[in-house]
Amino acid sequence: MRTLPPIEHRVSLKPPRLTSRQVHTLPIEEIQPYIRIAHRSTGVFDIHERVIVDHEFVLLLSGAAEFTTRQGRVPLLEHQLLFIRPFVPHGFASTARCEHLAVHFDLNPRQPKFVHHPERRRPYEIRFADGLDIEGSQRLTPEDGLHASFLQLVRDWSAGTALGRLSAHARLLGIITSLLRPHADVPTVASAAGRHLDRTRIERALALMREHVAEPLTGAELARAAGLGHSRFSIVFKDQTGYTPKEYLRRLRIDRARTLLGDIDLSIKQIAARTGFEDQYHFSRVFRQIDGVPPTAYREALLAGRSSGKSSIRSGTAPLRSSEPRR
Template sequence: MLRCEIIWARPCFILHSKINYCRVRSPVGQLLVYYSIKGSYFLPDPSFRTTASPSLKGGQIYQIWQNKKLPKEGAPLENRSSLSDRRFPRIRMAGDFTVKAGWTLDKRQLYEYELVYFPAGTQTRYTVEDKYYILDEPCFILTRPLEPHMYQFDSLQPTRHLFIHFDIDLPAADRPACSILSPGSASLIPSAQISILPGLLKQIIHLASAKPIRWMERGALLLYTLLTELDAAASDIGSMESPPPSQISKALQYIDHHLTRSLSVAEIARDSGWTHEHFTRVFVQAVGVSPQSFIARRRIEKASQLLIQTNSSIKEIAYAVGFRDEHYFSRCFSKIKGRSASDYRNQFSDPRAQHLAPAEAYTAAYPMNRYFIYSRE
């Protein structure tokens, strides 16, 4: 007869050794819970300790699911996912709720992970253990198993939030762990710089609602991607540069839209709503160069595109990007690019680029009309 003392957090692993106790290793810490073992079932009951004779073979590892049958004696670890790779999460539930103003979700602990996305900033207060956060900007909240937490929703307006509950196995030694799943990691991750992730979460909820072909597998893959990107975002929070002031972003767009004509710093500063002196000082701090230098560099960058994408003459290109003197354009081009405009065209001109049109500089988070190599293998 074996007496089992179980340390449990769902899902869990049991290593049944030759001694009279079996211990469960939890992916998130240890919680002492006792179970009655009867036949081939675990019956959760935290109120008592019992003895039983489970048909488990010593030295075997079994995965236990609440209220589910155990594998047969000697059976290998059961794969309960449709995915062959166990690194992927298993989604338990997902939803998109809007709660009434002032509602409170009382303190609780979960046995799985909960990821919540708040698409708008409110005065909702999230408390986890001894910390609290005011969710006044769009953000993700990740609560780990057994973390005591509560939500006090905004008292003045309804609050929408999208959520997903999931389990995930302990990471194997031969692949890196997703650090945000570890206890003590960041609970709040701002979403302003990772706008694709809300769309992934919405797609997971859509799959659960519509249940199209392979919807569970697709949902798990999307959640794995979402968690990987959130993990990277959490790691970058401390090192990310703060975005430039809105006036500077507006000025950059203004410059790009008016490159073909004469531009003065005073005109750009006036459009931003700042004085010439204040605008120049903040511009240098945010961009790293003076407004005049930036304008010259943007014109040369645009000229570089035209040199390889069109058959226009160098003089025509110089005038097209706002220069009024071909010789001054040539001097600027050589200074910035380190070669003449004609040498640049001869070296980089590609017939495959002839169909491309000049792209706006600030409509994407990456340079446009360029390809990027992941691997040369």
């Protein structure tokens, strides 16, 4: 294997404009990964915005951290793997000690043309041919073969022998082969960060809804709380919760009403007023649409359940999904 001079693997450059990147399409059969450096590190990390001139895998072995791009933040948990592309501004930080391994590499030492001095590399992007790509962020497990391969790769590289380096390069090729997926199925780190940012914004709107559940909140007020335009807010809100803002607010109000129905001193009219409905008739109609029974029947079943020590009615609301947002 031809030996290439080392290259500084952590290079802070002035973030280039995206339009200035040169795009190279790499046929799958020409993937010949060349490792620049592979190591394990432990500590508290605070790497501010930077760009790198090669590709990098980062595997968080223990602890928790946060990966940032200009699209937002991605929380990193134990055994999470990142695939970072060249000339993409990003940062990496942890508030407590964590351990991670990092592998810096070129997918092919001739594409882009190798330049020893990193400052002479111009912004570029490598795209895989045949519609394939590597996911920007994914979770591995200690039992996962890829997890073990990364650990062995670093051990092979750290041995410092020619055979160890050859083994590390071969192992990296196997890892890349295992990670390649059809492009349509592959979210990038940037898209993951964007989804997390959307989720954070919608949480702000939900907090406003919960705090003012009985008040006539407008779509404009909710969008403003989320920091989004009205049209974009409606799209993101439904993507995150599965409901329109209006429907979600109705369900929050019905959830509050379920609790109030347990108070026999409150009339249906009073409960309707306390949960933001125009009148008791509108309240009863919406309650029946969501729960399948009128509020009076719900109260009767609730009180009967209390007296018998059992409950045959359901309660709850439409929470923000704990799983990944729908794509």
